[in-house]
Amino acid sequence: MKILVIVLSYFIGSISTAYILVKLMKGIDIRTVGSKNAGATNVQRVLGTGPALLVFCFDALKGILAVMIGRITGDPTVALWCGIAAVVGHNWPLFFGLRGGKGTATTLGVLWAVMPNIASIITVVGIAAIAITRYVSLGSVLGAPLLLILTIITGKSWNYIIFSFILMSMTLYRHRENIMRLLEGRESRLGQKLKRVK
Numbered sequence: 001m002k003i004l005v006i007v008l009s010y011f012i013g014s015i016s017t018a019y020i021l022v023k024l025m026k027g028i029d030i031r032t033v034g035s036k037n038a039g040a041t042n043v044q045r046v047l048g049t050g051p052a053l054l055v056f057c058f059d060a061l062k063g064i065l066a067v068m069i070g071r072i073t074g075d076p077t078v079a080l081w082c083g084i085a086a087v088v089g090h091n092w093p094l095f096f097g098l099r100g101g102k103g104t105a106t107t108l109g110v111l112w113a114v115m116p117n118i119a120s121i122i123t124v125v126g127i128a129a130i131a132i133t134r135y136v137s138l139g140s141v142l143g144a145p146l147l148l149i150l151t152i153i154t155g156k157s158w159n160y161i162i163f164s165f166i167l168m169s170m171t172l173y174r175h176r177e178n179i180m181r182l183l184e185g186r187e188s189r190l191g192q193k194l195k196r197v198k
Contacts, residue, residue: 002078003036009066009082013089013106016096018043019049031099034109045188056105063109072164080163083110085181087167091174102174104140107167109149115160118150134189137178137193144171 018038022030024049030038034046040059044052062085090106092098111119125146126139144167145159151164172179181187 002073005069005073005078006081009069009085010089011072012062012069013053013086013091014100015097016090016093016100016147016192017055017062018101021055021094022047022156025051038099038100040078041103041190044190054132059090059101059105060109060112062090063106063111064113067110067113070133076111077159080159083114084163084166086110087170091170098161102140103170104143107171114163115151115156118147118154122146135182135187136190137175137187138182140171141175141182143155143173144168150179 002103004041016038018040021026024044030036030042032048034042036042040052040056043055063083066082066086067079070079073079087106087110089100089101091100091103093100108119108123122143126143129139129142130136148161148164148168151160156164178187
């Protein structure tokens, strides 16, 4: 049962909202345009804010749903692994050739379901970073280590610390190119159109 719900969570995460929505709306593969990332930020740059918000919300819901499914087992640790599995599925989706997004929205959904107090701080910091700099990736890059720091200083158990470390590592790994562009001053800002699809 425990393994089953973790695998199910991976499959839920593997549902690429950005790919499906853009394919339905425009008949194109989101991974071939803009930044070529199957996530809300690229949808915003390619199609606009409305579709991007829809993608973000659905991706976050994937994380929330995965944690809720994990709780059916009555084991809090399984719920944590279900959340991780959903993010893995989003980043490396089985249904879409293992080419997914960067996991920010799904990770936030997982965190809101598991540690809402910490999630609220990370959300505020992320929004502030984006509002000030207009670098969406900076919000994710700052939020990742902040997650681990807050988990430790709030006295969470080792299960939660390991959980936070894994989520942090995945976020930083998936944003490694963004980090390089930020350091080099080449990162695209929010609202900057990489390629507008008509």
